[in-house]
Amino acid sequence: MPTPSHRRELYTVAQVRALDRRAIDELGVPGFELMRRAAWAALSSLRRHWPQARRIAVHCGPGNNGGDGFLVAALAREAGLQVEVLALGDASTGDAGLARQAWRDGGGAVRLWQPDEALPEADVHVDALYGTGLRRAPEAPAAALIEAIHASGVPVLALDVPSGLDADTGQVPGAAIRATVTVSFIAAKRGLHTGHAVEHVGALELDALGLPETLWQDTAADAHLLQATHLPPRARDAHKGTNGHVLAIGGEHGMAGAIRLCGEAALRAGAGLVSVATRVEHLLALNAARPELMAHGVDGPQALEPLLDRAGVLALGPGLGQGAWSHALWLTALDSGKPLVLDADGLNLLAREPRRFTQAAVLTPHPGEAARLLDSTVAEVEADRFAAARTLAARCRAVVVLKGAGSLIAAPDGRLDVCPWGNPGMATGGMGDLLTGVVAALLAQGCDAWQAACLGAGLHARAGDCAARRGERGLVASDLLAPLRALGNGIDA
Template sequence: MPSPVHSRDLYTVEQVRALDRRAIDELGVPGVELMRRAAWAGLSSLRRHWPQAHRIAVHCGPGNNGGDGFLLATLAREAGLQVEVLALADAARGDAAEARRAWESTGGAVHRWAGEGGLPRVDVHVDALYGTGLRRAPEAVAAALIERINADACPVLALDVPSGLDADTGRCPGVAIRAEATVSFIAAKRGLCTGQAADHTGRLELDMLGLPDTLWQDIAPDAQLLQPDHLPPRARAAHKGANGHVLAIGGDHGTAGAIRLCGEAALRAGAGLVSVATRAEHLLALNAARPELMAHAVDGPQALQALLERASVLALGPGLGQHAWGHALWLTALDAGLPLVLDADGLNLLAREPRRLAQPAVLTPHPGEAARLLHQDVAQVEADRYAAVRALAERYGAVAVLKGAGSLVADPAGRVAVCPWGNPGMASGGMGDLLTGVVAALLAQGCDAWDAACLGVGLHARAGDLAARQGERGLLAGDLLGPLRTLGNGLETDA
């Protein structure tokens, strides 16, 4: 995403339609003029990404997105490119009909795609089949064309939205274009930043089509992208007691690694002190591997109580288990009323015994855990991640983080932030344990739940991107610990 005004703001499809109507009705910019500006923006993006391209194919639907495509084709041919146009229909609708006539009036041919046959040999495909209005799977003829485009070796530029991707939710109800680049117009659509969108948008750009800032007045964005951030430098006279005491609770039989990763991440994210309440069998390994962690054997609530009295923040759940030991510690920890981060089995127990949390709290579920917390299935959660994360925050009275591609952060008032970083290499064991420790450390250092969740999610994802510079496959959770320290001190800003 670029960095002009409003580029971090994310809007629903209905809000974008309202912005379109305002540009036409209140600012007096004709619909065809908006298409012309979109076409220029699309052609500029194409020439920027593929400066050596001479032959392009523009695939046009019957609606306004197709109109953008017809005008881009006209401009491209005027610029000296060889242009082929394929259309899904024999006619276009509304302003798109005028755009199609502009192409045809200069001798441009339109080849009707009937669902079979090959594609022209070109350097770049331009996707202008469907815009923001598509909420269903593409029809059979369009789906066949999308599959052919995806199977071709040539790169794809998507105009506004990759066809087949729901611009509101990031869901693909059927087949969808896999673009190398997407140039979106007027406002950033929230669905292009989460869920399945990561596999379809490629490099995502925003062009506001030269519209004045007054267009966005009184239309508050539905969500915002996170931006790189870190805590300010510490006071020179700082001491460990001034930076909080995190108590990480978990590590049932066989899961010492989960609680160690959580505790070590809390240390690397700046907590002054980190204690670990775990099974006695894990103490030797924890003390040998990371002596800075103060590991304690806890056999039940009474042993935990003494540790709770010294802690300022709890990290509850990594490796906790759902049996008698874990359940007893979970109840005791929640009843302590301390600020906390809940993850893993801490969330699974909450799904079994729901309660609205009175203390400052951050929940960090993956889609499966979110489904259990909402009494849904994973498909329902992923069908509308924005609705799911808001429902989690409202139901449990906590800040909620819905993990995954384009992780979302929500508070009970409905505010949502979207993480633009992270990579598939982070889909490996232990990553969630790290996030729990990072967020807990930020709470311990004075952040409120919202800021701790937003900053923690951003640091965690950016650390993953730094670590993945050596390759995504084989990335380990422990590989993020060094980058976490670097980013937390503001020493790396281009992750």
């Protein structure tokens, strides 16, 4: 098995295929032996997750993923399970052909899938249709089988990749298996961790098939999963001036809540001082609700400039709007050259007036904002979130947090991390405002842009998971503030 570090490493499909080829050609592990090991790993996962299962249906495609399925079927029958095999075609080639013959040699029958026929009765369905080989929508017969499996309501174990899911991008171009458990082989595929993939993989496991550490030594991962971390303890003689000063700018008419959430998140993430520049009519509410925020009414750039002079880091955009007042503050803030986090309408204004940043900058777009910044569409962004995040980071010369299921953090030099935490309950107003404040606070405390974005995205998502323990539906942004403080101090929330 690879060292624990490989549990964080994510690879493209091309890289995984090269590793597979290297295991065969350089390490001398035959392809059929790899298939046999994958089948053992899959059966072990099945028995672990469904120890009471007695009947399984294995659905095999024409390629090597189907070969894995035939060997799972053979091993399961040897273990005393009742097994039925459905295949999409009447022939398999190469190692998959050997696996199909091994199933038949043991007396196993292969039933060809017919869309008008019922699925066999089963306690678990095993998906071995396509694996990493499919990057388009499945054709009609396969799509019908996938839909029938889904409609059965029976748990599904997917081998390597849920069929119909693009393992490179996480895109689902057509029908796709919704697995209860996915056991992936050799190396983690990056596309299984972001976008629509998170709805399809279920519980995700990785088995390296007993291959030696040398296999990975010369292959740099395309991306990495974030680790759960926090800032070190503060020096005992620390004071508010040593922990940074964040200026949160935003809160157009009717949007005081956004800038308050941003400022309060910056406080909870450890900033020593947090000022707020907003509309004057919001001051009473802000001072009453959170007196620790130093709220200032600003009517234009002249009133903003002295606040900029005193601040170390800017959080620009929550509730900012896009009118004349908003644009004037936005332009003045960007021209100050201060390190900043840009979100919401700060990003929409950037889409209208693009620039490359010379100061430390973190952009936190959702797919719609990213599409505007790239002069693209949401569908195109979601079709390859990795490419979109990297392109935007390079174009703006900033670290980018592309939000969504499996948020991506991309640097201008191509580095990319994937956030493995977060939940659907966080799909509600104000969550992005919190993230802006958290990342700004980490910048203010000495993190560089990459560190602040990675740590901030991780703390924000983990706090969301803590808050969701009482249920995802009804979760609101302010529910994250208490666990955010605990997690930021290394305390289990």
